[in-house]
Amino acid sequence: MLLVGSFLLLFIGLIHSYLGEKYILIRLFKRNNLPKLLGSDWFTKRVLRFAWHLTTIAWWGFSAILYFLSNPSGNIHSEILVTITIVFALSGVISLVFSHGKHLSWLFFFGIACTSMFDVVYS
Structure with a gap:
């Protein structure tokens, strides 16, 4: 059953990003009354976009964790921590770039990615 949940998280993440971009974000960004953070609505739009898609990355990370739990190995602790490392490293890159x-x-x-990876390397 965990594999079903894992697949559903992959699927809903893909749908969430695609449909959210197409039907919510693009329409929202056409409005001229968005809050102007740091002097313009550019920052507001960028933050909304990366926050929206970070949800998908988090769900995909949970999908990987469900997969590892459905098929446990002797090293499940490290597999889950590596997944957390990847999710937060990607989140950091997206936040930094966007x-x-x-x-x-x-x-x-x-910071979260580093502490998670530190535990994998030194445990």
Whole structure:
């Protein structure tokens, strides 16, 4: 059953990003009354876009964790921590790139990725 959940998370993540971009974000960004953060609505749009898609990345990470739990190996602790490392490293890259470093979440995402990887390497 966990494999079904894993597949559903992959699928819903894909649908979430595609349909959200097509039917919500693009339409929302056409409005002229978005809040102007840091002087313009550019930053607002970028943050909304990367936050929307970070949800998909998180769901895909949960999908991987469900997969590992459905097929446990002797090293499941490391597999889950590597998954967490990848999810948060990707989240950090997306946050850094989309906001040009102005949204400081990337610092925390990279911190989480590093501590997770540290535990894998030194455990």
